[in-house]
Amino acid sequence: MSIQLSDQTVSAEAVLKSRNHQSLMTIETPITAENIDQIRPTPETISEAKRLFEAEGFVVVSSGITLTVHGTxxxxxxxxxxxxEKGSPMIPKHMEQLVERIVFPEKKPIYFP
Structure with a gap:
């Protein structure tokens, strides 16, 4: 995986483990309002994962099914x-119970005014 960034800031999505052990990364049916709870993490999982990333010095800019995390x-x-930067990184031991995967976008998002 190649990350194309012009500065030292990197954005990532931390995919959190769901309350029902259904993976966002492998769900085979379209996600709808009726089935979103199958992949939704608990509020405690969201809060604790956010706390752990912030304790490591990252900025968590949004949280929900995934956490959007910014750092250097x-x-x-x-x-x-x-x-x-060479593929799917290993989840640190202290985050294994909360985080399923950390993924990096291929390119920076484009914002339109």
């Missing part, structure tokens, strides 16, 4: 190890 390349390297 150095912060991600410290948290995920030196090869974090």
């Amino acid at each position: 390349r150095a912060q991600f390297a410290k948290l995920l190890g030196g090869d974090w």
Whole structure:
């Protein structure tokens, strides 16, 4: 995976573990209002995962089914190890019960005024 950024700030999505153990990454049916609770994490999972990322110095800009996390390349390297940019990074032990996967967008989002 190649991350194309012009500065040292990196954005990631932390996919949280759901209350029903259904994975957002592998659900085979379209997500609707009727079935979203199958993949929704508990409020406690969201709160604790947010707290752990913030304790590592990251900025959590939104939270829900996933957390949008901003940090520097150095912060991600410290948290995920030196090869974090080369595929699916390993989840740190202290986050394994809360975070299913951390994914990085291919490109920075484009914002329109």
